[in-house]
Amino acid sequence: MTPQNIVKMTVDAAILCLMLGLISYPLIHGLWRHAMMGCAFASFFIVHQTLNLWWYRGLWQERWTLRKAVLAFVDFLLIADVLVLITSAVLLAGEVFSFAAFPMTNWARRLHVCTTAWAFVLVGLHLGFHGKNFWKRFKEELSPYGFCAMSVMGAIGAVMFVESEMIWDLLYEEEMKLLPETLWEFVGQRLSVVMLFCVIGRSVSEMLQIFARQKREQKREKPQKAMAA
DSSP states (O other): OOHHHHHHHHHHHHHHHHHHHHHTHHHHOOHHHHHHHHHHHHHHHHHHHHHTHHHHHHHHHSOOOHHHHHHHHHHHHHHHHHHHHHHHHHHTGGGTOTTOSOOOOHHHHHHHHHHHHHHHHHHHHHHHHSOHHHHHHHHHHHTTSHHHHHHHHHHHHHHHHHHHTHHHHHTTOOOOOOOOSSHHHHHHHHHHHHHHHHHHHHHHHHHHHHHHHHHHHHHHHHHHHHHHO
């Protein structure tokens, strides 16, 4: 593993940890702590984009496929969601910083909660779509039980998704939700949701790869059939 890959993994892990810490605000309380973690999250987001500038260049240097289009759509959707998330946080900054010009409004708070929920969904899909080497090693280490392990993680995540009632946040609905009693239960619940969409993203990615492989095989078979005829 190269030093650059280690840095990337460290930044990605920091972003996920900060997300879990930020979403746990109802249990840890403290607006100042929440705001400082939010600033760190925004900083790591910028670093992540800087470390992956090659991805933007590669979008126009390689041939577009269905899988590439789906991955790019999810990635750009995630970037847009995080930008709106950060913007909504700025609109709420008046509750923490006396110099901020924006007082807290109900619509900004709801927007903040909604984009946070979507960030967890899109981050899960993002992690599932990318990290091909990680998923390959994951399956090799757990072979022949890799599929079973992913199915169990997906099932647990689905249960936690329903129990967390995140659907209301995703739909921009302001509903009272019953939170877990402890911080670790809350973090585990949200992490399970990330794993659910991670498994979904990986499954979709593999299906798109199979579809692309079948297309290539069909194209190779057509000239051969024409020559045989």
